[in-house]
Amino acid sequence: MYLVLIAWLYVALMMAVAEATNTTGSLLGALITFVLYGLLPMSVVLYLMGSPARRRALKAKEAAERAEVLAAAAAKQASDPAEATPRPTEAAPSNPPDASRQATGMTEAATVASVREEKR
Template sequence: MHIIVIAWLYVTVLMALAESSVVAGILTLLFYGLVPTALLLWLFGGPVRRRAARLSQDASRTPSGGGDDKPAQ
């Protein structure tokens, strides 16, 4: 997915450079490039964030006694 993001940002940078004014170039880069890319990464990153949160929650629940279930004497 990262190669798609890089390619899309490359295209929008070229589009911004082709604009007739600096303001139009900045707005093109912002509204065609950065905002959609951030939205895409946030939406598709949701399952990864949930999985990481679940793994950290599971890790905090398990005892850190070295993997065996016997209590130390």
């Protein structure tokens, strides 16, 4: 990945040098060429290519924090055996309402009567 980045920046640098040394070119044009053809696109590519590594680092950090919290809870539980006995909690409903956002499966009562056309 870095080889492509370095190669593209080299090409953009050579374009900027050609712009600067041209008889109708300028240093401002060379700078704009290097930034717009080299630095800007490669910074976007580098950011996009680095997103999986950032995601892995974030998950590792969250896992470490979770493990730290669990270790602290285990240490507290080991130091205070009275807290080790489970407390009675309110029983959760076996099927919470609208938890799965699915239809209940019950049929509805017919509220509209069917209408027939009259024959003449």
